[in-house]
Amino acid sequence: NCGIRFVEVETLEEYEAAFSDRTVMTLFFNAAEQGKIGREDWIRVAHRHGVPCFNDAAADVPPISNLWNYTQMGFDLVTFSGGKGIRGPQNAGLLLGRKDLIDAAALNNNPFSDSIGRGMKVAKEQIVGMVAAVDWFLTQTDAGMEAEFRRRADRIAAQLKSVPTLTSKVAIPSVAANAVPHLLIRYDQARVKISPVDVAAELRRGSPSIELNPATGKAESGGLPSDENTIVVGVWMLESGEDLIVARRLREVLTKAVA
Numbered sequence: 001n002c003g004i005r006f007v008e009v010e011t012l013e014e015y016e017a018a019f020s021d022r023t024v025m026t027l028f029f030n031a032a033e034q035g036k037i038g039r040e041d042w043i044r045v046a047h048r049h050g051v052p053c054f055n056d057a058a059a060d061v062p063p064i065s066n067l068w069n070y071t072q073m074g075f076d077l078v079t080f081s082g083g084k085g086i087r088g089p090q091n092a093g094l095l096l097g098r099k100d101l102i103d104a105a106a107l108n109n110n111p112f113s114d115s116i117g118r119g120m121k122v123a124k125e126q127i128v129g130m131v132a133a134v135d136w137f138l139t140q141t142d143a144g145m146e147a148e149f150r151r152r153a154d155r156i157a158a159q160l161k162s163v164p165t166l167t168s169k170v171a172i173p174s175v176a177a178n179a180v181p182h183l184l185i186r187y188d189q190a191r192v193k194i195s196p197v198d199v200a201a202e203l204r205r206g207s208p209s210i211e212l213n214p215a216t217g218k219a220e221s222g223g224l225p226s227d228e229n230t231i232v233v234g235v236w237m238l239e240s241g242e243d244l245i246v247a248r249r250l251r252e253v254l255t256k257a258v259a
Helices: 012-017 039-048 068-075 100-108 122-138 142-158 198-207 240-256
Strands: 026-029 051-058 079-080 093-097 167-171 182-187 230-234
Touching: 012 039, 026 230, 039 051, 039 068, 068 079, 068 093, 079 100, 093 100, 093 122, 122 142, 142 182, 142 240, 167 240, 198 230, 230 240
Parallel strands: 026 051, 051 079
Antiparallel strands: 079 093, 167 182, 182 230
16 A cells, blocks of 8 residues: 555444544445444544544445435535446546545546556546536436346346245345346256356356356355345346347256256
8 A cells, every 4th residue: 555554343333443544535335335433433433533524435326326325414525436326437436525635536546647546547428428427327216226126137037037945025125335236046956956156156157247246156145135046147248139148148047957
């Protein structure tokens, strides 16, 4: 790093004790909302010590209102990924909050060539893409996006009805990150003799290469009610028509494994 030291804390007591006259900022990982320190306590303690607090909310839109919810809550800086829910450039993002802190961060971007963040600069093409993505995102509605994601999940599930013992349902993670509809698929591995992890590997090796949600084959991952016998399909990153490609490949791999 560039000379700083991270102090990781899990409890409110540890957080209180971690402050010193050298503390310059606190960082809250927004997806850790089920941890032992809530957002309001994080802000309260930091501000009592006169220290700004930063919320890493990279994957935490939708809902669209999260773009302003956390700054209104009192966080001094909030960051969102340009990709993920906003659907913009993966190597760009948003930094929102106090102007003086954003001005300080901007000193590590173009046109300052001798700064710490030289290797992480965002080019003008990504900036234009980010602006376009934000413009698009703010024309959407939470209800409209959820309805479209559910339609995609339903279309995939409909193509898999012929697979013996297969059941499916749509679920939304119980945490802030990636809180959109996902398709959860289960089946009896005594009849369909392939594990979800192996299904993921087959799809990855295929053409086109398809990447399932990383919660596939894992217990209670990312706030989803998954387990070792669950395929998790994230539909919100798909382009129009790609849901049917995913459905076709899933059906091919699962049908081939039927005993």
